[in-house]
Amino acid sequence: xxxxxxxxxxxxxxxxxxxxxxxxxxxxxxxxxxxxxxxxxxxxxxxxxxxxxxxxxxxxxxxxxxxxxxxxxxxxxxxxxxxxxxxxxxxxxxxxxxxxxxxxxxxxxxxxxxxxxxxxxxxxxxxxxxxxxxxxxxxxxxxxxxxxxxxxxxxxxxxxxxxxxxxxxxxxxxxxxxxxxxxxxxxxxxxxxxxxx
Amino acid sequence: xxxxxxxxxxxxxxxxxxxxxxxxxxxxxxxxxxxxxxxxxxxxxxxxxxxxxxxxxxxxxxxxxxxxxxxxxxxxxxxxxxxxxxxxxxxxxxxxxxxxxxxxxxxxxxxxxxxxxxxxxxxxxxxxxxxxxxxxxxxxxxxxxxxxxxxxxxxxxxxxxxxxxxxxxxxxxxxxxxxxxxxxxxxxxxxxxxxxx
Numbered sequence: 001x002x003x004x005x006x007x008x009x010x011x012x013x014x015x016x017x018x019x020x021x022x023x024x025x026x027x028x029x030x031x032x033x034x035x036x037x038x039x040x041x042x043x044x045x046x047x048x049x050x051x052x053x054x055x056x057x058x059x060x061x062x063x064x065x066x067x068x069x070x071x072x073x074x075x076x077x078x079x080x081x082x083x084x085x086x087x088x089x090x091x092x093x094x095x096x097x098x099x100x101x102x103x104x105x106x107x108x109x110x111x112x113x114x115x116x117x118x119x120x121x122x123x124x125x126x127x128x129x130x131x132x133x134x135x136x137x138x139x140x141x142x143x144x145x146x147x148x149x150x151x152x153x154x155x156x157x158x159x160x161x162x163x164x165x166x167x168x169x170x171x172x173x174x175x176x177x178x179x180x181x182x183x184x185x186x187x188x189x190x191x192x193x194x195x196x197x
Numbered sequence: 198x199x200x201x202x203x204x205x206x207x208x209x210x211x212x213x214x215x216x217x218x219x220x221x222x223x224x225x226x227x228x229x230x231x232x233x234x235x236x237x238x239x240x241x242x243x244x245x246x247x248x249x250x251x252x253x254x255x256x257x258x259x260x261x262x263x264x265x266x267x268x269x270x271x272x273x274x275x276x277x278x279x280x281x282x283x284x285x286x287x288x289x290x291x292x293x294x295x296x297x298x299x300x301x302x303x304x305x306x307x308x309x310x311x312x313x314x315x316x317x318x319x320x321x322x323x324x325x326x327x328x329x330x331x332x333x334x335x336x337x338x339x340x341x342x343x344x345x346x347x348x349x350x351x352x353x354x355x356x357x358x359x360x361x362x363x364x365x366x367x368x369x370x371x372x373x374x375x376x377x378x379x380x381x382x383x384x385x386x387x388x389x390x391x392x393x394x
């Protein structure tokens with residue numbers, strides 16, 4: 001299994017992290033993102049969206065970090081990280097969608113602006129960050145993990161850009177339940193870090 | 198099963214559509230969105246995100262249209278609409294993520310601007326619409342459905358805001374393979390329409 005990877009990408013990191021937690025070997029292929037390698041062959045031929053991560057497993061090519069987490073969890077995680085009963089799966093999906101939508105538009109965009117000098121409305125990003133982090137904090141005041149009574153890919157999908165928010169001026173101090181949840185993920189056996197986290 | 202619903206919402210519609218295709222009965226509870234009912238009790242108590250659709254099934258409450266599609270497909274669709282093998286499921290997830298990200302930020306936002314007078318950068322929305330529709334058109338030139346050889350929830354999730362794009366100045370004329378795919382969905386047994394589609 002081959003992962004086209006970027007070390008400072010939270011989306012690539014979440015795939016590396018799940019593979020590590022599951023002890024699944026994966027060959028990393030570093031992509032020179034700053035040099036635009038994701039917009040050229042061979043990456044663009046694998047993913048017309050021009051983004052990393054991209055996963056290659058035999059003839060299968062997958063884009064989108066959340067979809068890749070689903071693949072890894074279904075192939076190597078049995079029912080532990082992504083159960084297939086309707087209720088558990090749908091509850092996990094709710095949070096994969098937050099990882100695809102509210103989190104990148106909030107703390108993710110704030111980091112892109114501050115750390116990578118991307119042009120975007122930082123006030124809107126900070127406002128969205130405050131909104132989703134307050135919702136997550138209220139949710140996590142009641143429980144240890146986002147869904148069920150154990151870590152699932154919901155936690156792995158949502159954590160990176162939340163924990164990296166300080167690089168975009170969105171620290172977790174006002175959200176102690178979120179900070180404690182990040183701490184629980186960091187304490188999992190075979191946890192691996194990434195730059196900034 | 199109860200769906201808190203808005204007739205002009207493509208996200209609510211995709212849930213109504215899947216229920217109809219699967220002959221699953223669902224009680225619709227119209228939400229006075231223009232009157233702000235989604236920001237007040239009882240809807241806000243069911244969904245802190247303050248959005249529709251919300252699905253209630255016994256004690257289970259679900260938000261996010263993509264997550265609700267997963268629930269309905271897993272509970273009543275057997276392996277047909279959302280297979281559980283790693284590869285098929287991950288390929289469907291790729292497109293559920295497009296339905297959560299690129300499509301709302303493109304044709305979805307363009308429609309919000311033109312039809313519902315929402316303040317947003319219409320030039321950016323049109324540019325993103327052109328980008329995702331070109332990608333989908335190239336993909337659909339090679340196949341009948343987004344994933345596998347049959348309709349799945351990938352198609353149901355992605356179709357509504359693509360087909361409604363004309364309400365935001367994003368018609369499908371430049372994307373004939375996308376238009377043909379919308380036509381194939383409309384031809385499915387038990388298809389139901391929505392306003393504008």
